[in-house]
Structure formats: C-alpha cells, structure tokens
Amino acid sequence: MFIPTALQEMPGLNAELHVWDAVTRAFNEQSTLAIHHYPMFFANGSGRREIDILIVDKRLGVCVIEVKGITIDQVDSIQGHQWSYRNFYEEKGSPFQQAEKQLHMLSNHLETNPLLYRRFSKRVWIALPYITEREWRERGFHEQIHVPLPLFQEDLADAQRLREKLQTFALFETNRELSGTELAKISGMLGIQPREAEPPAIEPQLPFSNLYIVPAAADFKRYQKDIANDLQRGTKVYMLAYTDVALSEIAGHEQQMKSFQLNVYRAKNGIREPLAAGCFTDGKGVNAPLLKQMAEHFPDFNSGQFKAIHQSVDAHQMITAGAGTGKTHVMIDRILFLLMNGGISLKHIIMITFTNASTNEMKKRLEDKFLALFKLTQNRQFLAFAEEVKDMQISTIHSFARSILKQLAHEIGYGQNVQLRSFTFEKKRIIYELLDEFFAKHPIDHFLAIELKDYEFVDAVYGMWEEMEKKSLTSGEMKQLDWGGVSGENAAVIQSVLQYIFANCEDRLDQLKQAENAITMGDLIRKLKLFTGSARKMGQLPKDQFMFVDEFQDSDATQIELLASLLQYLQYRLFVVGDIKQAIYRFRGADYKSFEELQEKTKETAYVQTELQLNYRSSSSLLDRMHTLFAHWNEKKWLAYEEGDRLRSNEASQFPKADWHVSSSYEEDFTKALETLPGKGDKIAFIVRTNRHAKKIKEYCAAKGIPTTENLDGTFFTSAPVLDFRALVEGLLYPHEPKFVLNALQTPYFGCRIPYQALLPFGGHRERLISFLHERTRGEFKGYVSSLRTLAPLTVIQKIIFDKQLFARLPQYMEQQLQQEHGGEEPSQEAVELAALRYKKNLQHLMVLLERTFSAKHVTMQMLRDWLQLQISTNRTENEPVLEQDTAQVEITTVHRSKGLEYHTVFLPITNSPFNAVEQQYFVEEASVQANQADRRKFGWKLKSYANNHFPVLKKYEDIEQFKEETRLLYVALTRAEQRVYITMPKKIYNTNCWAYILEQGGLRG
Secondary structure (H helix, E strand, O other): OEEOOOOOOOOOHHHHHHHHHHHHHHOOOOOOEEEEEEEEEOOOOOOEEEEEEEEEEOOOEEEEEEEOOOOHHHEEEEEOOEEEEOOOOOOEEOHHHHHHHHHHHHHHHHOOOHHHOOOOOEEEEEEOOOOOHHHHHHOOHHHOOOOOOOEOHHHHHOHHHHHHHHOOOOOEOOOOOOOHHHHHHHHHHOOOOOOOOOOOOOOOOOOOEEEEEEOOHHHHHHHHHHHHHHHHHOOEEEEEEOOOOOHHHOOOHHHHHHOOOEEEEEOOOOOOOOOOOEEEEOOOOOOHHHHHHHHHHOOOOOHHHHHHHOOOOOOEEEEEEOOOOOHHHHHHHHHHHHHHHHOOOHHHEEEEEOOHHHHHHHHHHHHHHHHHHHHHHOOHHHHHHHHHHHHOEEEEHHHHHHHHHHHHHHHHOOOOOOEEOOOHHHHHHHHHHHHHHHHHHOOOHHHHHOOOOHHHHHHHHHHHHHHHHHOOOOHHHHHOOEOOOOOOHHHHHHHHHHHHHHHHHHHHHHHHHHHHOEEOOOHHHHOOHHHHOOHHHHOOOOOOOEEEEOOHHHOOHHHHHHHHHHHHHHOOEEEEEEOHHHOOOHHHOOOOOHHHHHHHHOOOOOEEEEEEOEEOOOOHHHHHHHHHHHHHHHHOOOOOOOHHHOOEEOOOOOOOOOOEEEEOOOHHHHHHHHHOOOOOOOOEEEEEOOHHHHHHHHHHHHHOOOOEEEEOOOOHHHOHHHHHHHHHHHHHHOOOOHHHHHHHHOOOOOOOOOOHHHHHHHOOOHHHHHHHHHHHOOOHHHHHHHHOOOOOHHHHHHHHHHHOOHHHHHHHHHHHHHHHHOOOOOOOHHHHHHHHHHHHHHHHHHHHHHHHHHOOOOOOHHHHHHHHHHHHHHOOOOOOOOOOOOOOOEEEEEHHHHOOOOEEEEEEOOOOOOOOOOOOOEEEOOHHHOOOOOOOOEEEEEEOOEEOOHHHHHHHHHHHHHHHHHHHHHHHHHOOEEEEEEEEOOOOOOOOOOHHHHHHHOOOOO
16 A cells, blocks of 8 residues: 655655655555655644655565655765755764664564564665765765665656565564564554455456367367467366377466466266267256256266356355365355355455364465466456455454454443453353352252262253353253253252343353453354344344355254354345265254254245265275265265265375275384375374374374374363463563562573572572572563563563564474474484474464454463463363474374365274263254254253253253264265275174274274
8 A cells, every 4th residue: 555645835745756756666565564754743732743655564564664855966965874965954963973863763662562573674775866865975985884865766666666665774673574463453553444345347258268179189289279269368177188188289288287377177987978069158058957967078077066066146055175185276266156156355355264274274264365366467456355355254263253242232221342252260150149048948958868078069050051052052941941840859950040040140241241341152153043043133234245055064944043043134145165074063952954054034935955976186096995984984884975975085005905904903004104105395294083082192102202292172272382381471470479589480481490499498498589589680680570661561571582582482492392292212303393483373372362362452471371261260162272293204193183175094993982982961852853942942951960961861962963964974084095994803892882883883804
C-alpha cells in the first residue's frame, strides 16, 4: 500500500516527491507499505517527529529515508554526524542522526508487541536526489567511515539498483523475512487500515476448464492452438488422448502439468470404439453416461473429481472422499470454478476445517494456487485473488461459531467481545453449593452410606456436566433429561441429588458467564441452538454464502443443525466433504451419521452426491490387501464399506509380494524396513492408540539409538518448553522466592547448572539463597525483574530470549539433557538437532497462543502465570506442532494425529491392548437414536455399585459403537500407508476388546 503526502507546499517537497516516485516504482504496492510523511508524537506531548519516507517491506524490514534537496555545492562540510550547509534554509543539520532517532522511536513502539521484538531489520538512509555519486566522491565524503553512502541521483533512477542498495546497510539485520502476519501487525500498529478493495473478478469470457477428447494426432493438431491459448489465460485443460501427442509443441507444458493446469490422460489399450473428438467447456455436455465412458477408457482420469468440481454454481453437494483421494484438490478447484464460472467473490465463500493446522494449510494451498496461475499467465487478477485469500473466512467450526456468537451475542444477554474461559473452578464450586442446598432440606444418612468421598462425587458430577456440554445439551435440555428409575434408597438419593444439581447448575453458571461476558469452548457450539431455530435471529447474518465443510463426518448434531439453518434461512449453498469410514471423534461428541442427519434435516434440498475412489497414496496391491479386511468388517456391520467405497489406485508397488507383513513381533521387521527405505524423504510410522503406547515405542527406539519424531494427542501443555516458560514466569513473578528463581535459572533461558549440594550450606535461609542465586547471574536476573516496571512482561521475556541467545544455545542444552536422560550415553547429532527443533517449534507455538489469548488485554505476569497453570492442569486437547524435517525417518504417532498424513511404511506395533480398560460412569443418549425428537434424552449413571436403569442399556449401545469406532481407527491407520504395512499380531488373542481381535475377525492371521 502506498500512502502519498497530503501536503502541497513545504520546503524540500519537490525533492521528497522525486524520491517518493522512485520508491513507488521500485516496490510492489500489493506487498510493500510506503508512507510519505509519517508523524510520530512524543509520549509527553512535547512535540513530534515526522519521517520523510517510511518503507515497511518483508525483505527490508523497517526503513526510514531522510530526504535532503541539496546540490553538492550546498554541502559546505561534514564532521561526524553534523553537516554544514551554504545557501540552504538551515545552516547546520544532522540528517543521519535525525533519521536514526526517528527509527528508534518507531521501533520502540513496534517492539512493545512481543511477537515483533527483534523480528525486523532496521535501516536508515539519506536520499540526495540532486547529487550524483561521482560528485560525492570528488569531495572525498565517501572516505569518512562515520558517514554511510547516501542514495544518489543514479540510485533513484534505476528501480533494481535502488532495491539492491537499500539492502546493503542496516543498523540491525535479521536473517529472516517478515511474514505476512508480522507485516499486518506492523501496519496495524502504525494505524494503517487496509483499503476496502472491490473483489477481483475474472473476465466473464474466461472459462474454468476445457476438456478435449483427442482420438487421433490430427485432432491434437486441430486443438493445439486453442489449448495453448487456454493455458496462457489460466483455463485448466483436460486432454483425453487415444494416441501419443506432441506435448513439446505446447510452450511451457512441463510447468503447466506441474501446476495441474494441463492434465493429459492416455487411453488404455484395446479400445475399439473411441469417443468422438470434441471440446467441453466447464463440464457442459458431459452427462453421466459420457463421464462413465471416459472413466472406463481412461483409468487415470478422475471422473469423481471432475463431476464434483463442475457442478452448477447453485448446486448443493455431498462428497464421499475416501482416504488419499485428493479432496483438498477438489475443494480448491471447486472454489476456482465458482470464481471463474460464477463470478463469486472469495469473501462470499466460507470454509470450515477440522483443525487450526488444516486452516493454515488450506490458506497456503489456495494462495500457492493463485500465485502459480499468476506466474503461468501474468494475469494480475490471479495475484489479486491471492491477496484476497487473507480476507476469506477459513476457520475451524469453533472459530466460525464464535464469529456468529459475536454478531448475535445481544440476543442471549452477552456483549459483543465475548471471551473464552474454562470455568472449571466455578463449576465445581457450584456443584458444592447445590449439594449443600440439597442436604440442607433433605437427610444425608443414605448419601453417607454410599461411602463416596465428597470430592469424588463432585468430580463425577463435574465429568457428567462436561459430557452433557460435549453433547451440546442446553440448560433446558438438561432440565428435561430422562433419568429413568432406580432401586434402593441409596440409589434414590443419588438420583435425587443429580436431578437437583442438573436442574440448576447451568442457570447458575450462565449468570456468572453473563457477568464476565465469557463462555466456555463447549458453549461455542451448543449456544448456536439458541439461534438456529429462529428465522429472525438467523436473518441478522450475511446471506447467500457458499459453505465448504471439510471432515464433515466428524460433525455433531448441533453443527448439522447449524448447516441446515444456514441453508433454510440464509440460502447458503453447501459443499460437504467427508468419509464416514474415517469418523474417529465420537468421544468428542461427533456423530458418524452426519450425512444422513443433514439429509433428514434438509429434506426439501436435492444434493448432488459423488464418491471419490481413485487413491493417489497407496499402491494398488496394498489396497487389494486392505479391501479383504474392510469387506469382512462390513459383513459384520463394524464398518460402512460398500463397493462404492472401495479405493482404487494406479500406483505400482515398490515391493511386489512383500508389502504386507503380519508377525508376532515388530523388532526384527522394523530393522529390515528401516534398512530398505528407498529414499531419505521416505518415512516409517509407528501408529498406536494412546500416548502411553507411543512412549513405549519411543523408549525402544531411543535404546537402539534411532532418532524419532512424535506426533501425539494433547501433549503440548505438558511439554518441556511450556513447563520451562512457566518456570521463567514464576521466577520473574516471585524474585524473592529461592525455589522459583532456582527453577527459572535452570531452564535453557539461562542454562545454569546448580547442584543441590551447593545449596546445602545456606540451611534454607531465604535471603542468603537469593543472594547466592543472583550472584550466579551477576545480577542479570535481578535486572530483568527491574525492567518489568517499564516494559510489558512478554517484551521482557523476548528480551531474555534475545540477550541470552536461547536458540543458539539450545543444541548444547538439549545434548546435556539427553545425555542425562540416557544415563550418560552421548546422544547422536540427529537426536540433538531434533530435540532442539522440537523445543523451538513448541516455544514459537506458545508465543502465538499467548498473543492470540492476550492480544486485546494489558497482560500482567500474574495473568500469564494463572493462564499457564490452568492450561497445564486441564488442557489435553492442544497438540504440539508437527515437525517438517528429514533428519528422522521414523515417526511415532497416534491414529488421531496421523489423520490426513501419509507414510511410506506403516507399523501397527501394539494390537493386543484392551480399549475399554476404564469403565465409564455415565452416558448421554445420542440425539440421532432418540425414538422421537420430541422425547427426552436418556441419561445413564453408575456410582460404586449403584446405577439407574438407563445405564446398562446405554452402556450396551456405547460398547457396540466403541467397537465400530475402533474399527474405523484401524481403517484410518492402515490407509496412511503408501507402500508397506507391518502388523504385530499376538499368537493367541484372549481379549475381544482389542485391535488384534478386530483384525482376526477381518481374516488376518498371525
């Protein structure tokens, strides 16, 4: 963005305009912020400084240019920073020092944001538009070491030269470019609002795609010019050829194919009656029989993808996307189809993904697609689309729900800026209060006879409350629960207490939430029920949007109801993608019957249904092996797997007749598999059910000296970087408490090694201990504590990270840690590098979470400590960032974390562990199995030996559903494999509730 000056007259303005013109020619307005005249006021109000020209660019960082409209004859002398002038409006000046002060003032302001501290390069330049470099050198000014070479007349005349010269000098330089997020933060802190631009639109005559059928070489010759024109302007080309075609005659065909803009398919042998030559624009004229024929003649042509992408703009679609069938590619191309064929703006497209990582990945994939099209075509419309992606709503369902709640918060008594909180402590306090109230009116004898400690009962009730929230029950639905019957006075009193608590607890909590204008994560979904049934309330939201939903099989009842409401009241067009065979989040409240439920709730809507079966991940022989298992599971009704679900592949096996291994031990197989991995980028994955199993495999690999990466469930807030960060915060918060200071100093931030024996002589004397500890850092730690009086907490922590060179020292620290963990054995270089990389990634992720949580607040150390303590104690859903590296060829992952990933070789090393080792104490009836939607939902409970009569019925249903979910987990685990699968099966199976039994019933033998 270029922001010119509003001034029309002032001394030196013509010279500044000369430099401004050069800057705007040298940089791209889409990616660089340049401001002509940026004012800055002193904090005490005593005056202001004004930067002549300010540039913010991803490569340059922050650059201040001071312009002097003088000729060489007007420069009398230069001594140090002071310049003396003749025949100028001032006699003396210090232009470099002046610009330097402006830069420091601006940088200090920007670096109050901890995510910008030491993150951008800082540059100062003097621009002399009326002086040439030759004139400068003739006066000998270039020999003065304290005077950096200015920008001369020649530099300003050549855009390339200007860009290069600006990068040659910096007061401070980072080794990285500014990210888009960081550039946006800087713009925001400068008070620059992004301009509302008209959404870009592709020229109306530009089709999204053309499909050419080429029976003979002559037909290719006839279409060659049209194909070249299509590619040049950005139209995707599908070419179905029955003969060899001379692709080399199409300019840039290799890049076009690499970007999937040119897609050439060769017919299989033996086709007696080829299809007639023809060209089909945007899928028009390609009916179902013709599409079927195309798929039969051209095995590599993905008819399912073509069908899904080219449906009419207003079509509602349900896409069943099997594992590895390219659903992301389909969604991106469908968006392009809407832009080019329907003239839809990206601002009218909403995409719901399952995780934050998926959100970021989808944005990147879209941007990359548009940028690739721009490079191929030089059509700036595609560049504009890439810029517009940042404004497109791509988010998780919880983020989308939060945006709705912000818009409609007034309808339920909340302010617009609703905050998120856990309310864990408050919930338990309310339970205690309601217990006291109940037993103030009722005898307590029978309750005491249960011999259940009060905190155990409160924890059980809290768990029930969480389960109800997870199943999206509102306050009214809790009051209407069907509690069934009980036998015996002790069970009756438990039932009465539970009914009393759940008739009142949610209302009590809602009062607190409204007072604090805060809700829980679970509220983001379930409070949508308060809107979805009302046309008036829903009518306040934007209409006529296009909604894409990824991983739809993991939606819950309320999310499905929301989609139905958006369709009914706001005319949303739906594009839902999923695979019920990969529905593995039932424990979070997801309903694998989501496709059926959506159709049931939107009976008046016709959906175009498409199955994607062509797999791009696994070899065909591996899929054939899996098919046998999956078909057996379908016969037993454990897995919904019909003929239309069978995956097909054209990928050849790298290990013919040696890609499927079943044995009683994985150790020997693992050694052979590791030795026979074809390339360094190929990976082996150990896929397990639980983090405990992952730890066992990790210990085995560590004992063998094999570097691994781990991709586990919910381990982020118990990881070392988070615990060390808390220790640092507590040390800064409690600088007079020896234990907190000691813990902080022993983190990698300071890296002090203080043996316990060194503390014994002080006999626990606090002041002497503190004095000793501060001496170890030569008072440095005390200095950081003092700086908290003037600097924000996160700024101080960023200062510690920079001053102590944390990331540079991490490898040495991690080497010592690993050596200590493994009994003094020296770790490999690969293990050290991986540990340091993991630590760095986790710390960066933590800083992003802190910025996201506290961005709108003045944060204190106490707030930081309390938030960290709560997350460490309760948050088991936040995952560690996935490491993208080639050092370790072995990854240990849970099934849930492996979703969406692929590995050359997959091991299932532990299959005999029972999956219902802990008996659940309560169940909420699934909304989808209620006999009648008007009926009350059943709740079953069991405490000690007491239970209501719903418990055994609901438990039986839950056991069956869990068995099906475990089967789906196995489906997901197996379909991660590209080339090989190794399964460990015990010689005898004693437990039916384990993976080994499911595999055996599928026909697998050890």
